[in-house]
Amino acid sequence: MGLKDTVLPQIPNFEAYTPGLAVDEIRDKYGLADVIKLASNENPLGTSPVVQRALTRNADMAFRYAQAGTPKLNAAIAKKIGVPEQCVVTGNGSDEIIDLLVRVKARPGVDNIIAFDPCFSVYKLQAKLCGVEFRQTKLNSDFSFDWDALLKLADENTALCFVTTPDNPSGYAPRVEELEALAKRLPEQCLLVIDEAYMDFVEDQDAYSLLSRREEFPNIAFLRTFSKMYGLAGMRLGYGVLPEWLADYCLRVKLPFSVNILAEIAGIAALSDTTFVEETMRVVTTGREYLTEQLKKMGFVVWPSKANFLLVDMPADAPFGAKEFVEKMLRCGIILRPLGSYNLPRSLRITIGNERENNVFIETAREILAHG
Structure with missing residues (x-):
């Protein structure tokens, strides 16, 4: 028996936790100046x-x-x-x-x-x-x-x-x-x-x-x-x-x-x-309502959420699935979370961003759905 064979038996087949993509990772990969991350449910206002x-x-x-x-x-x-x-x-x-x-x-x-x-x-x-x-x-x-x-x-x-x-x-x-x-x-x-x-x-x-x-x-x-x-x-x-x-x-x-x-x-x-918490709550609540309304207009199924993110299903008439949609958004500098690992291949999770981020995301999504 070699040294490698003495590790715990569950380790060789262990699958590590998969985090959301990092801003620098996408910026470098696609040569982008501005990247919006709406994938990891982080605070839309940053740090207090x-x-x-x-x-x-x-x-x-x-x-x-x-x-x-x-x-x-x-x-x-x-x-x-x-x-x-x-x-x-x-x-x-x-x-x-x-x-x-x-x-x-x-x-x-x-x-x-x-x-x-x-x-x-x-x-x-x-x-x-x-x-x-x-x-x-x-x-x-x-x-x-x-x-x-x-x-x-x-x-x-x-x-x-x-x-x-x-x-x-x-x-x-x-x-x-x-x-x-x-x-x-x-x-x-x-x-x-x-x-x-x-x-x-x-x-x-x-x-x-x-x-x-x-x-x-x-x-x-x-x-x-x-x-x-x-x-x-x-x-x-x-x-x-x-x-x-x-x-x-x-x-x-x-x-x-x-x-x-x-x-x-x-x-x-x-x-x-407390001021930061109150403003975060206002931004998230307002953004959640805005994204829900706009995404539904585009044909997405938006599930009710009490968190700082939304679970959405791709429009029934979309020419591509969630994974391809997320990849197209990445090329435009917007990081979303595909949910294939959750056995939800037609779904994605969208973190509520600040007002600018939400607007850019909606405009980009509209453009991608219209023209690919």
Whole structure:
């Protein structure tokens, strides 16, 4: 047996996470001066000026290790959303919290994890890496959630159940009554992980999120991120609101300093900038309505969304499919997200941009559909 043959058996066939294309990548490939990225659900306003100033003031601190466990950021998060500090675990993006939950809660070769299909691919990737069975059931045809089908996947060895709301790539969000019923019907040993990466874009959060009622549900963990609403995707910062006992276990095994000192500073500053959040919400809400109206006029099927993106199907009379449409848009300097990897070959996901970006996208789409 050679050295290469001693890696974990699941590694050779492992498929890595596929991120959206980068602006520089497309600019260089096609020799473009201006590129608009509407593919990765980033904030249409960029990064808050308050955060930028905080980073500039503290840039000389980059040589320091962060304080273990990021207690100042945890306290700021806890105060902002009204939960005990002991329940907050921050990470290098919410991806790290997902990884921690899988490694802490699910026993390799024994337990299983359940989720819908499609779902955020990191759930499946981390389960596979950790040697945990991953079970999925299809969404309904309108992208709503088939709770009965999901529950049929669960048994006495189901460690985790992942639900994303608003969901990606559809933007669909079930009401709290449905989530409450699910939490009560899952096996006793199963932790319901509700990934709320896009919940900040929901106007009536109490109607769609159980976070404010977390004490009623000791079997629920919540995930949130600074990447979307707060414009910090590049800083890699997310957090979980977990049962206190689970937060303690996660902190014991979490890699030290995974949240760097500048990310912590940025997170605290972002939470304080309510003006930026309000303006982001206005731009996203207005842009979502505008894009929905204009895309429908061109024949696209636009699915209802409560997130900062839209799932759309190509017009029935389009002379080409979604993949070719996305490629034509790339050549014009606009990055969109094709959904072939979600088994949705005629669909694409469009991030809500700022007013200029939305207008350029619509004009370009109209031109491509008319003339190829």
